[in-house]
Amino acid sequence: MDVKQYMQTLGQQARIASRALSRASTDAKNHGLQIIATELRSAADILKQQNALDLKAGKGKGLDAALLDRLELTDARIEGMAEGLEQIAALPDPVGEISNMNFRPSGIQLGQMRVPLGVIGIIYESRPNVTADAAALCLKSGNATILRGGSEAIHSNQAIAACIHRGLDLAGLPSTAVQVVETTDREAVGQLITMPEYVDVIVPRGGKGLIERISNDARVPVIKHLDGICHVYIDAGADLDMAEDIAFNAKCHRYGVCNAMETLLVDSAIAEQILPRLAARYATESVELRGCERTRAILKDVISATEQDWDTEYLAPILSIRVVDGIDAAMDHIHQHSSGHTETIVTEDYARARRFLAEVDSSSVMVNASTRFADGFEYGLGAEIGISTDKIHARGPVGLEGLTSQKWIVLGSGQIRE
Numbered sequence: 001m002d003v004k005q006y007m008q009t010l011g012q013q014a015r016i017a018s019r020a021l022s023r024a025s026t027d028a029k030n031h032g033l034q035i036i037a038t039e040l041r042s043a044a045d046i047l048k049q050q051n052a053l054d055l056k057a058g059k060g061k062g063l064d065a066a067l068l069d070r071l072e073l074t075d076a077r078i079e080g081m082a083e084g085l086e087q088i089a090a091l092p093d094p095v096g097e098i099s100n101m102n103f104r105p106s107g108i109q110l111g112q113m114r115v116p117l118g119v120i121g122i123i124y125e126s127r128p129n130v131t132a133d134a135a136a137l138c139l140k141s142g143n144a145t146i147l148r149g150g151s152e153a154i155h156s157n158q159a160i161a162a163c164i165h166r167g168l169d170l171a172g173l174p175s176t177a178v179q180v181v182e183t184t185d186r187e188a189v190g191q192l193i194t195m196p197e198y199v200d201v202i203v204p205r206g207g208k209g210l211i212e213r214i215s216n217d218a219r220v221p222v223i224k225h226l227d228g229i230c231h232v233y234i235d236a237g238a239d240l241d242m243a244e245d246i247a248f249n250a251k252c253h254r255y256g257v258c259n260a261m262e263t264l265l266v267d268s269a270i271a272e273q274i275l276p277r278l279a280a281r282y283a284t285e286s287v288e289l290r291g292c293e294r295t296r297a298i299l300k301d302v303i304s305a306t307e308q309d310w311d312t313e314y315l316a317p318i319l320s321i322r323v324v325d326g327i328d329a330a331m332d333h334i335h336q337h338s339s340g341h342t343e344t345i346v347t348e349d350y351a352r353a354r355r356f357l358a359e360v361d362s363s364s365v366m367v368n369a370s371t372r373f374a375d376g377f378e379y380g381l382g383a384e385i386g387i388s389t390d391k392i393h394a395r396g397p398v399g400l401e402g403l404t405s406q407k408w409i410v411l412g413s414g415q416i417r418e
Contacts, residue, residue, distance in 0.1 A: 003183060007191035010146050011198025013176040014119045018144035020174050022116055026093040028171060029140055033089040036167030037082040040132065043163050044078050050159040051128065058152050066256075070126040071153055081132040081160075084383060088136045091382040094401045095142040098409065109411040114404045116142035118200035121192045122385070123148045123214060125206040128156035134203075135164050135178040137385050141403035144177045146199065148192055150206075151184035158182065193218040203398075205386050208313075223398060225363075225389040227313045227339035228258030230371040233330040233356070236269040237349035242368060244277050246346050249370040252285045256315045258387060259342050259374040263310060264321045265330045271323045272298055287317045294323035310337040327352050331359055338362055340389040342374040363389050363396040 001009070021029075040047070051073040058068055094114045101111035120143045124130045131147055138145035149157040161180035168175045181188050193202050193214055202222045204214040211224050232250050234243045250261035266274060275298045282289060289295075290309050291302040302321070309320040310333070324330045327345075334343055344366040345356040353367045364374040374397065376384025381399030388394045394402030 003185050003187040004191055006183065007181075007188055007195065008198070010179050010181065011119070011195045014144040014146050014179060015198050017174040017177040018116065018118045018142075021139070021142045021144055021177050022095075024142065024173060026095075028173060029093070029142070030089040032139060032168055032171035032173050033085045033136055035170050036132070036136070036164050037085040037089075039163040039167045040078060040082045040085070040160070043159065044075060047073055047078055047156065047159050047163075048075075050155040053155040054128075054153050061152070063152065067126055067152070071128070071156070073128060073156055077129055081129050084129075084133055085136045087382055088140050088400075091140065091400060093140065094404050099406075106417070107413065107415050111409055111411075112406040113409045114401070115407055116404055118143060119198060120145045120403065121148070121199045121202045121220065122146070123189055123192065123202065123204045123206070123210065125150040125210065126153060128153045128160060130205060131157045131160045131180060132164070133383060134205075134385060137383055137400060137403060139173075139177060141400045143403055144179075146179050146181065146192060148181040148189055154182075154184055189214075190217065193220055193222075196220050203386050221393075223386060223388045223390070223394055223402070225258065225339065225341060225387050228260065228341045228387075229263065229311065229313050229337060229339040230259060230261050230342045230344075230374075231263045231265055231330075231334050231338060232261045232344045232346065232371065233265040233324075233327070233334070234267060234270065234274055235327060235330075235345055235347035235349060235352055236267040237352060238267075238270065238274075238346040239348055240270065240274050240277070243274055243346040244281060246344065246368070246370050247278055248281050250344065250372055251282070251287060251319050252317070253370070253372045255317055257372075258313075259371050260315070261344075261371050262312065262314055262320065263333075263337065264319060265324050265333060266295075266321065267327075267330070268294065268323050268325050271295075275299055275321070275323075282319065285317060287319055289319055289321060291321040292323060295321045298323075313339070327355060331356070334360055334362075341387065342366065342371045344369060344371050363387065 097114040122134045157180050164178050165175040199220050202220045204211045232247050279299050289302045290305040296302050305320045340362045342364040343360050343362050376397035376399050384397040384399050
């Protein structure tokens with residue numbers, strides 16, 4: 001079977017399975033998740049053996065240490081996958097939830113019901129734990145899924161898929177509800193993103209190059225974000241101790257994540273007070289600072305920032321800093337350079353905080369908190385499939401509810417329209 005036929009077959013099977021999942025009870029889905037967790041724990045030795053094949057191949061191909069670390073399955077990571085499944089099983093099921101019921105003058109009762117999206121295609125790189133996480137989120141939200149992991153994790157992903165299929169079978173759910181693409185041929189991705197008759201949504205998880213390719217070529221709606229160019233603005237009305245802690249945490253808690261701060265904006269009224277304190281704090285973590293001319297007038301050793309710096313997601317211990325004249329200038333900079341991910345204002349001024357919340361158009365906007373909180377777990381979603389910076393359907397961290405939509409329901413007692 002060629003790749004096109006193979007992917008068409010997966011799509012057909014997923015569409016049929018999605019109908020079965022849409023009528024599955026919450027108990028059945030939770031039971032399936034719990035059994036899959038047990039299967040993962042029981043198969044730990046097999047998972048590590050298969051993962052060793054991927055690690056060996058990865059070293060042979062010259063993968064760097066960071067990629068190999070993301071690829072590795074340890075006992076702790078296998079237990080983490082199992083616990084993640086159990087945590088998702090414990091979350092409320094959004095499917096079938098009815099809201100906004102009210103009577104119309106005609107006598108009909110009108111409301112909205114939350115329903116699965118249908119079939120979700122997920123394309124991701126490196127980390128095999130995504131196979132279990134994504135499958136669990138889709139299963140709990142009543143969606144069938146087709147998972148296409150990176151070629152570097154093919155053995156690991158197939159071993160995890162075997163555990164998932166055994167769990168689904170034992171729970172009486174269709175094993176085709178979760179299908180992991182078995183070929184490493186890149187054409188499989190091209191087919192997956194151009195099958196609107198079988199796939200309802202695509203979720204790419206990986207680097208900017210992958211997501212740009214998917215966004216440009218897909219004929220299926222895509223839930224995605226390209227960059228995480230996040231800003232912290234320290235207002236003239238900020239508590240400086242709080243501002244220092246937030247700006248340090250937002251940059252230095254973790255570098256290689258999409259919700260890390262990449263640009264710091266500081267009101268000129270307090271720049272001379274806060275910038276030397278922050279520079280000393282960043283120096284303890286060897287963070288390279290790149291600043292505008294006004295920043296460099298205060299911090300003499302700072303590298304001169306270029307226009308490109310304001311549009312760069314570093315994912316590294318590098319920070320660009322700009323001194324601005326008030327909240328309007330700060331918001332102008334954000335509107336021009338933000339990727340729409342997450343922005344924070346640090347201020348004790350209520351009116352400016354409200355303005356920032358209302359006027360900054362990103363998927364998460366914060367007051368007096370680190371950008372690092374822009375995360376599905378921290379938002380109480382239990383887990384997330386990814387983060388969306390689009391403005392329709394799901395926006396921000398996408399959890400179970402983001403993998404569903406709403407349809408109108410009407411309850412009547414024989415009404416006809418006059």
